[in-house]
Amino acid sequence: MANLLDLWLVTVSIGVAMMASAVAASSGGKAHLWVTGGVISLGAGLWALQFIGMLALGLPIPMSYDVPITLIALLLAVLVAGFALCTANVALERRTRELSAANVALEKQTGELSTANVLLLQQIQERVQAEHALRETEERFRAAFEQAGVGMGLRAIDPCHPRWLRVNQKLCDILGYTREELLVGPSFAELVLPDEQNSAIDYHEKLLRGEIANYSREHRCVRKDGQSIWADITLSAVNGRDGRPTHLISVIQDVTARKQAAEQLNNHLAKHDMLTNLPNRDLFRDRMVHAMARAKRNGTMMALMVLDFDRFKEINDTLGHAIGDRVLQAVAGILKESLRQVDTIARLGSDEFTLILEDVAQADQAAALAERILQIFSKPLVIDGREIYVTASTGITLYPHDVDSVDALLQTADIAMHHAKEEGGNSYEFYVPEMGEHAAADLDMENLLRRALEQQEFTLHYQPKVSVKSGRITGIEALLRWNSKELGSISPAKFIPLAEKTGLIVPIGEWVLRTACAQNKAWQEQGLPPLLLSVNLSMRQFRQKNLLEMITAALRDSGLKPCFLELEITESMIMLRPEKAIALLRQVHQLGVQLSVDDFGTGYSSLAYLKRFPVQKLKIDQSFMQDLTVDRDDAGIVTAVVAMAKSLGLKVVAEGVETAEQLAFLAKLECDEYQGYYFSRPVPASELTRLFHTTDDSARLSTPQLVTGARFCLSR
16 A cells, blocks of 8 residues: 555656646746746645655655644645646646747738738739730720721731731722732732832831831832822831831822822912912913914904003002902902903913903904903902902903914003003003004113113203292202213103103112202302202102111212202102101101102192191192193182192292293292293203303393283293
């Protein structure tokens, strides 16, 4: 029994020690209570191990009380077991914490794996969406490629196999091939006409070498049926990852209809005026040739009319070229409505139109049309709500009566037109041979006039201005004269308009101004009384931008003071653009130069403007002087002009006074000055001194009280 007890005790002590150690080992948690319990359990276990071991070995245990050894052993066993349980619990808790920490780590890893899984799922979804979008895009591009309104083709860059990889149906329709035929059939170069293949191949090679990014040009191509078409071909290279071209995209469009329309339009524009859409000079000449051939074949007559507007330049200058163009378009429409279907109207130049009248039985038919045109133009054209009156001069020539060539017909009709314009315009004239002779003479005169200034053929004559009251010379007017070496002395009435027309009046007028200023200064240096010198300004001179500089230079170079120079201008010059004329005249007046209005009464002057012009004199035109004493109308006009001038504080000069009766009439009106043959013709500068010496006698003879009814009329 004792042996069994000992064996049992030994076993119990070993078990208690193991349990206590396990509990102590497991008590590693953070809770203070469990740590303390672990320590106690370990201590108790060791204590129980000691005593139980002693009992098991039969060693005596010192005791203070008399307690049965068996009971003590049991109590110790129970105590040891309790402590062992505590120790085991502590160890278990520690293990639990370790497992919890491991579980936390596992949960963290699980979370990371879950996040990674979500990202992976998202990437998979995005990839699926991208692949879906790519398939949709590919389908759209494939549909666009197939349904494109232009031919499209794709081929790899392979010199050995220059065939199409893909073509759309439009390309098949353009070239007339099936899809299968194109994929195995002709290359791009083979579709181009032979004479353009070299150029196409050259650009194609530049594209492959990367010298150009794309190539676009129109080529003539051949369809499968042999028909030639115009194709707009664009080639673009598709580069690979290495930057080198791998494929070519071809875009081909049939532009045959456009090319044909453009060619037709170019042909139309080449033969028609762009503004009025009327035949131009080239088409007109072609129709003239055919019309003359028909007239000759049928034995009929044809009339050619050249129509040119009177003063059309004034419309452009005052209203602007846009309004001028609208006027030309309106006139073109009117003229077209006035002609028959067999007739032709063309625009040859700015405001010059020509009309071809076929099957003319007699000249009266052309005259009737000219009259109808004049009647139509008697009514105003309404442009943008503005009424514009236009008149035209028309020249008419007949074929084959007058001349027998296109150029000759144009020349004779143009001569007749200019003759109508010289007669005042707004009329028509038939060509007669005398007109040609006159035109030839004008042309010769123009050529001579261009050399007259260089050859010093111009001279100045001077006509005095005389005081009506005292009869003394108060001023002089410089008048231009031309003594041609070939034609002799030529009237100013002939060459002045020609100089104005050709623009030669500008250099001639400057010469007149410089020469007259220098002569007036020379007279003053010779001791003659200072006189006011009058010089006429032409329309073209007045429009010059450097007019002020020209006047200033003439005064400076001659040394003449501005107060001794007077410039004469006409009503038409200052009324063309009144506001601009006022500004210019004020600048001239600020120089100290005097101003007078020449030929007053022959044009149109607004008193509202006249009082604003810085002028000092009005010159009554000589046309009112001829019948002054016998024509009540002329007398009334002169009386009104003098009265008006006096009311405006202006002096009045009467031109063309040839009789004592005319001078007496002017004296009654208290006219200030006069000039004319009654006192003196225009004379050269060398003779003006003589006039000063005879001024006293002239004054005595010209005194109105001494007039006894004698009438003098000195021919010009």
